[in-house]
Structure formats: C-alpha cells, structure tokens
Amino acid sequence: MKKYCYDYPRPSLTVDCAVFGYEAGGAVKVLLIERDAEPYAGTWALPGGFVGMDETLDEAARRELEEETGLANIYLEQLYTFSNVHRDPRGRVISTAYYALVSLAGRTPQAASDARSAQWYPLRKLPELAFDHAHILETAVERLRAKVRYKPIGFELLPEKFTLTQLQQLYETVLEQSIDKRNFRKKIIAMDLLKPLDEFRQGANRPAQLYSFDRTKYRQLEQSGFLFEV
C-alpha cells in the first residue's frame, strides 16, 4: 500500500559519497561498501542512499556515510548532481554526489545498514562498481586533483604533529607526481602556515623537525581566496 501520493510523478533523490583516504606512504584509497540489497546486491558501490524529507543533502550524505560505514565527522563537499535517466534500474533516481579526502588513521569502516561489508580500496585496484559509480568516482578524482592545486590540504590528513617530508608525501600521493624537496619547503614555509614545534621526531636517522598547522592563519588565507600552486 503506497501511502505518499502526488499530482505529478517525482524522481527519487539519493546522495553518494566518494571518500578518499590517505595514509602516509600508501596509495590513495576509496571507501566502498558491498551492497546487501537489490539492485546490485553483492556489488561494490559508493556509500549513499535516499534523502529524507527533513534533511539537507549535506545532512543526508553525512548520515548515509555514517550508517553504512560507521565513519562520522567527515567534511563532505558537494561534487555534482548526476541525472542520467537510466542510471538506476529501479527507475528514475537522481543522485547528488559528495566527496572528501581524509586520513585513514583510525578510520576503520564498519559495515551496517544495507552494507554487507565496507572497506578501503586502493584507487588503482577498484572492483566493478554498481550504478554509474565508476563515473562519479572519476569526476571526484578530477575535482580532488584540481582542488588540491589551489587549496592547501593537510588538516585531517596528517597527525597533529608532522614533518615536512610527511606533508610533501601527501601532496605527491594525491597529485601522483614527485615534487622537488627544496622548492616544496621554500613554498610551504613562505606561506607562513606552519608552526615549527620544539620537538623532533626520533627514529632511525636524523631527527626531523615537527610542525603543526596554524589554524588561525589557515582561515585567514581561506577567506581571501588565495591560490596555492605546488
């Protein structure tokens, strides 16, 4: 018994989340779930689901992400709304995609809701994806790369205290290109965004200076719409 009736037909609305995970030294990963329900049961897909009547798309994206993978407090940014007429075999479903880049550290997904399992997949070794999610993911990767080139990243993606080498590796991983060490340091230091700490990271070799982000300066820069080219 269908209870919700309208004068005109309405498409369904979903959200999908392309969450990229970064881990020092590793490749970029993507958070995927194995679908438990039809259609595409048993197939891997981006976390996502239907939008509720009393939540914004942002809220829906965050909620679905947490429901299906257990990951909360991830800042998602709207990517694009995909509206191909036949993108979903259930009928007319329009989906607004979100994306994010987060640190893998401490973020182990736990499948729940209609996800049979949930895990990080290396971006270069993806399984077959449900719906048009491969296409969504492509779009998200493009956007992520484009964005990283003019907005600094780092918050969230590194431990509270980190070395310049770690920061450089982050950029090299996301951009998939190597960067000159001296030039990178020059530029980052010139931005005056990092606070050198009194600590050093001990280890097998020469101890590395630890830095932390200066969030105040970060926000100032953010508002003035600055450019940041690596």
Place this chain on the structure above:
Amino acid sequence: MKKYCYDYPRPSLTVDCAVFGYEAGGAVKVLLIERDAEPYAGTWALPGGFVGMDETLDEAARRELEEETGLANIYLEQLYTFSNVHRDPRGRVISTAYYALVSLAGRTPQAASDARSAQWYPLRKLPELAFDHAHILETAVERLRAKVRYKPIGFELLPEKFTLTQLQQLYETVLEQSIDKRNFRKKIIAMDLLKPLDEFRQGANRPAQLYSFDRTKYRQLEQSGFLFEV
C-alpha cells in the same frame, strides 16, 4: 485525485537558471522572470521549474529556460544543488541551479508559460527575488568570476568580428576590475587564439583592427586544460 504514489515520501526536484547577459559597454545583466503563479506570484525569480521524468537536469534546465523566456541554444553549466529544507513554501523542493554567460545581442526574452514577464536586470539593480534565488545568484556570480579567470570567454559574447578593446571591456566588465591595455593585448595575442582580419572598424576615431576567434585553436587549448590568467 493524486495519481502518483510511492512507498516513501519524495522531495520535488526543480532546476533554476542564472543566465548572465553581456553587452558591449554595459553592465552585466541577469535574466529574470516575473512569476505568474503562486507562490511568489508577481515576484521576480530565476527562470526554472520542475524536472520531468524522462529528461536529465541539463535538459530540464534548457527546456524551462526556453519555455519561460523564449531563449534557446544557451549552454548551461551545472552550478550547485540547493537543498535547504525550507527554501520553498510549497514543501520540500530541492533545486539544481545552472548558470551561463551569453551575449545580450538578439536575445530579447519573451515571457510565456508561467512567467508573467521576462527581462534582463542589471546585476547591480536587482529587485527582491523569490525563494532563495538571491543566494543562488550570489553563488553563480562567484563561480562565474572564478571560472573566467582560467577559462577564456569570448565566443558568444562578442559579435563575430570584434576589436581587442571590445574583448578587454568584456573582461573588465565581468571581473569588475580594470586591466592594463598593453599587458592584456600581449597576453591575448600570445595565446594565438585570435585571427586578425583584413578589416578595420570605422568610426569616429582611429580605425581598430578587427579580429575573430580561431575555433580550432580554442578547442585544442580547451582539451589540454590550460590556464588563463588575466
């Protein structure tokens, strides 16, 4: 009698178009319609309307724009999907906004459908707008400015044959800042995007060299994702 029934409630989906118009020497204008139907009857708004079941959002945006204003063949680009829960008094309505920048020349809107009237409004002298359309417009202006800084504009916005001064004025108008004449010419010429013609524009003063766009080169550059800073 409501004929379309579903197991779960569904939001309505609309599209809205922020179409900016440029005219040599004038300020940037925005295409608005005066709503004929409730809610907001008599108030000015962005052209737009409900999405059909067998059309993509892009198609819906183009269709609504033509229905309400008579303007066709405008290349719209997706801007953002606005989903505030109370953005529409009729209930839950989510709207995907599109934007475009076109030449005013020969584009006189003709109201139809549920638009009582349709006209170009100077961006600096806007009336009160319906729904959250003022907010959508703000977002569109930001995006337009950002985009113009790295993608060349000009096609569509100038007559087939134009002078470098006209092209410069276009940039100055859209960016709302003045540009050094010599530097601008140097840069534009260096891009090798313009064909100097054998003609000059006659008028009251020194005749100006006429140029036209070299569309082949434009497409080449477009594909290589080039940057273009003015």
Place this chain on the structure above:
DNA sequence: TATGTTAGTGTCGTATTAACACTAAGCGGC
C-alpha cells in the same frame, strides 16, 4: 668507527608579471 638512511639547506638562470607613456589615425569644429 664506518655505513646507510633520512633531514635539511642556497643559488642561479629563466620565465612571468606589473607598471608605465607616447605616437597614430580618424573626426569635427573653427
């Protein structure tokens, strides 16, 4: 104490950018 590994640092040539002022060509009025 010798070796291996990562941290850290400066210069220079080149390319890009911004600032800046005068001459050229046509028109209209006198």
Place this chain on the structure above:
DNA sequence: GCCGCTTAGTGTTAATACGACACTAACATA
C-alpha cells in the same frame, strides 16, 4: 587646413616567481 579630441596601438624595464640542481648534518646500526 589646422587644432583638439578621442580611441588604437605599441616596448621596455624592474621585480618577482619558478624550476633545476648537490652537498652536508644527524642519527642508528653493524
């Protein structure tokens, strides 16, 4: 016909930003 007004058109220079490039420092371990 010449003077004045208006718009078109043109190069140089100084400052800055960028990319390329190689060695020394510090520590751990064998």
